[in-house]
Amino acid sequence: MSLLEVKGLRRDYGKLRAVDNVSFSLEAGGILGFIGPNGAGKSTTLRILATLDVPTAGEVLLEGQSLVDAPDKARPLLGYMPDRYGTYDDVTVREFLDFFARAYGLKGAQRRQRVDSVMEFTGLGPLSEKLTTELSKGMRQRVALGRTLLHDPRLLLLDEPADGLDPRARIELRELLRALADQGKAVIISSHILTELAEICDSCVIIEQGRLLAQGRVEDLLRSSGDSSQVTELVVRLAAGAEGEAMGARAERMLLEQPRVKDVTREGSALRVRLELEPGAGPMQAEAAAAVLLAALVAQGLPVCAFSPRERNLEDAFMTVTKGRVA
Template identity: 80%
Template sequence: MSLLQVKGLRRDFGSLRAVDDVTFELAAGTILGFIGPNGAGKSTTMRIIATLDTPSAGEVLLDGQSVVDTPDKARPLIGYMPDRYGTYDDVTVWEFLDFFARAYGLKGAARKKRVDSVMEFTGLVPLKDKLTSALSKGMRQRVALGRTLLHDPKLLILDEPADGLDPRARIELRELLRALADQGKAVLISSHILTELAEICDTCAIIEQGKLLATGKVADLLAQSQTGAGTELTIRLAVGAEGEAAYERAERVVLEQPRVGQVSREPGQLRVRLELEAGATRTQMDEAAARLLAALVTAGVPVCAFSHRELNLEDAFMTVTKGRVA
């Protein structure tokens, strides 16, 4: 049985339906990326799961307990980190974490041991005596994550945790979350930075206008984006003395070929969209690309690089949400 089960969740604010019949599951040891634009319903859904809001309809079960009916039993299992986290200015990192350990009911030697353990895991030991107000955003984010881990929850709910972090801090955060999942914790993480989620998540759920449009493994969502939607190719030429004339000639040859839906010229390369039938396999896509390459070579076009553009979660999101209007 999944650790977290969300069933038919709905949340209305007057005439606005912020969350509309959302259903998904999350297993222990798994990271699920909650994908959607700002205002899609991500934060509202996460607040309900974290017992900070009450749904208009639906149910949330955490380790078999109803989050809606018995929130007090569910809360010890939850570590929630909101998109806007706060720290107290006039306390050290150790004092901040120790305060929250006391709030979680930890006492004596067990409390000290737990705070030390969390600081070690999050890399905060060198900053133990530093004021939280003097920390960088990335380090404050680590402190907020440490606070979330103090009571050793089974489920982590992280709302936009990478927002505003520099590249190094993002990488370090991904490593921490992967380590937590490897420890058996379930992680629900939201973001509108889709490339971040692609590198860390096992599964994804795409939400827009309050509706859950697709769920599944990242690879499966990417495959759905490609199947029936065509494939993109990037072509670079050894232009030599021909200069831009080589690209003009290549563009003419490409446009004469079947299955070419769109050609765009970018600095130093052509981007070609091949349109294929619904249900086309990767093998069929490769064969279509090979025919196009053969036509270019036969025409004497000096191709020096020819490749598929790798799909990412942005492609999956755009395919799944295609045609939806506000």
């Protein structure tokens, strides 16, 4: 049985339908990415899952118990980190976490042990006596995550946890979340940073205008999108100045004349080429079509320094499924 089951979730605000018949499930130890443009219904869905909002219709089960009918029983199993979080002024990291540990009902030695454990896990131990206002954004994000973990929840709901973090802080946050999943916790991450989700999530849900458009692994989303094209990226060496610009334009014109080329995009010194193959075409057909293009470029005297396939990714899946309609 899934740890979390969402069935036919709907949320109306007057005439506005923010969430429209959304259903998905998540197993213990899984990390699910919640993807959609601004206003798609991601945060509303997370607030419902966190029992901070009540659905107009639908059912949410956590370990078989209804979040709607018995929110008080479900809350000890939930850890919610909103997209806008705060820390109190003039308190240390330890004092901040200790305050929330008390709020969660932890007492005495158990509370001190849990605060120490959370600080060690999140790497906050050396900063325990530092004021929260003196921390970097990445470290404040760790404090917020630590607060979410104090009561040892089974399901973590994280709304844009990597927003505004520098590359190092994002990598460290990603490692923490993977460690939590390895402990058996289920994690839902709402984010618009698709590259981050692709590197950490087991599966994804794509919603737009409150409706679920697709769900599954990235490769499953690509297959279900109905886009059978193979993207191949070409890098053409360009001479300096006007000669290089003319050579790039010449290569672009020549590629666009090829029968299977759908479009060509200039990206600096590279040409990104999209080939449209026959439905059901496999890797061998894609390689053969790419070889024809390479031969044509060489025959025209264009100095190709690299020629390789570009793997489709989560951004491709999102743009295909939503058909580019990003708000």
